[in-house]
Amino acid sequence: MSKRSKSSSNLLEVKNIKHYFPITKGVILRKNIGTVKAVDGVSFEIKPKETFGLVGESGCGKSTLAKIILQSIKPDEGNIIFNGTDVTNLKGNSILPFRSQVSIVFQDPYSSLNPRMTVKRIVAEPLITHKLAEGGQKDKMVIDVMERVGLPRQMLDRYPHEFSGGQRQRIAIARALVLKPKLVVADEPVAALDVSVQAQILNLMKELQENLDLAYLIISHDLNVVKYMSDRIAVMYLGRIVELGSSSDVFYKSSHPYTKALLSSAPIPDPSLKVNRVILKGDVPSPSKVPSGCAFHTRCYMSKEICSSKDVSLTKVKDKQWSSCHFPEEV
Numbered sequence: 001m002s003k004r005s006k007s008s009s010n011l012l013e014v015k016n017i018k019h020y021f022p023i024t025k026g027v028i029l030r031k032n033i034g035t036v037k038a039v040d041g042v043s044f045e046i047k048p049k050e051t052f053g054l055v056g057e058s059g060c061g062k063s064t065l066a067k068i069i070l071q072s073i074k075p076d077e078g079n080i081i082f083n084g085t086d087v088t089n090l091k092g093n094s095i096l097p098f099r100s101q102v103s104i105v106f107q108d109p110y111s112s113l114n115p116r117m118t119v120k121r122i123v124a125e126p127l128i129t130h131k132l133a134e135g136g137q138k139d140k141m142v143i144d145v146m147e148r149v150g151l152p153r154q155m156l157d158r159y160p161h162e163f164s165g166g167q168r169q170r171i172a173i174a175r176a177l178v179l180k181p182k183l184v185v186a187d188e189p190v191a192a193l194d195v196s197v198q199a200q201i202l203n204l205m206k207e208l209q210e211n212l213d214l215a216y217l218i219i220s221h222d223l224n225v226v227k228y229m230s231d232r233i234a235v236m237y238l239g240r241i242v243e244l245g246s247s248s249d250v251f252y253k254s255s256h257p258y259t260k261a262l263l264s265s266a267p268i269p270d271p272s273l274k275v276n277r278v279i280l281k282g283d284v285p286s287p288s289k290v291p292s293g294c295a296f297h298t299r300c301y302m303s304k305e306i307c308s309s310k311d312v313s314l315t316k317v318k319d320k321q322w323s324s325c326h327f328p329e330e331v
């Protein structure tokens with residue numbers, strides 16, 4: 001049975017989530033020779049109608065964490081609490097109410113839509129799966145959500161290959177919203193689109209959030225997207241959150257050297273502006289061999305002796321901002 005959480009002010013609570021992938025050797029007698037720490041003790045919360053951004057380099061564990069939140073894979077440790085209810089161990093039909101309230105928009109609109117289905121069937125698929133509407137009511141709900149994302153009903157009988165990339169992502173958003181969810185997980189929602197179309201989709205998502213009272217979890221490596229969309233931001237490195245705070249604090253008052261380096265690497269459209277780039281040394285360590293102490297110390301330009309021997313967890317550096325750095329005030 002699911003347990004009701006005492007804290008009901010948060011829509012989603014991610015508590016100390018860990019998920020390790022085994023490394024095996026051999027064909028017949030497979031032997032476990034190590035683990036990949038994809039997600040290693042991640043905690044945060046998302047409030048109703050809030051946009052929470054999750055940013056970091058490729059391979060830091062962002063997408064694995066999204067799958068755990070969506071209950072596509074189960075965590076090794078920790079809890080996922082949605083709307084006050086622990087959904088971590090729900091299975092079978094008992095998880096359907098949760099999945100009707102949490103939807104996902106995938107990165108690639110070309111591969112996320114079934115090419116053999118019409119748009120009408122694609123958008124109606126969640127309604128059919130959850131048995132929430134049929135007949136005329138189902139058609140009405142499909143038409144309504146299609147018009148909300150800016151696609152007329154005349155397009156319902158077309159197939160995905162007849163649409164542009166931006167239109168396909170609008171269809172994907174319509175499918176995610178047809179069940180009227182409270183939380184939408186958007187994993188790189190505009191990464192596969194032309195720059196000219198990206199702004200249209202992001203503005204559409206903001207408009208839908210305001211009209212439908214949605215909360216978003218935006219996962220991206222594009223700092224400009226995260227900055228534009230998010231109220232709060234978490235920065236991940238090697239499966240852990242190294243900084244968490246408001247969008248303005250993370251971007252303009254960073255308290256972790258990795259965040260500083262990440263921000264300095266973002267391209268700036270004005271070539272006349274001079275930027276002090278933070279150049280990190282070495283490569284990203286393997287998540288199967290995470291360095292001792294602070295995991296970032298092997299690349300950190302501020303590294304001191306204590307960093308290689310003593311780990312540091314997320315610690316509040318000021319109101320509503322946390323950092324896992326031994327010297328956040330020096331950043």
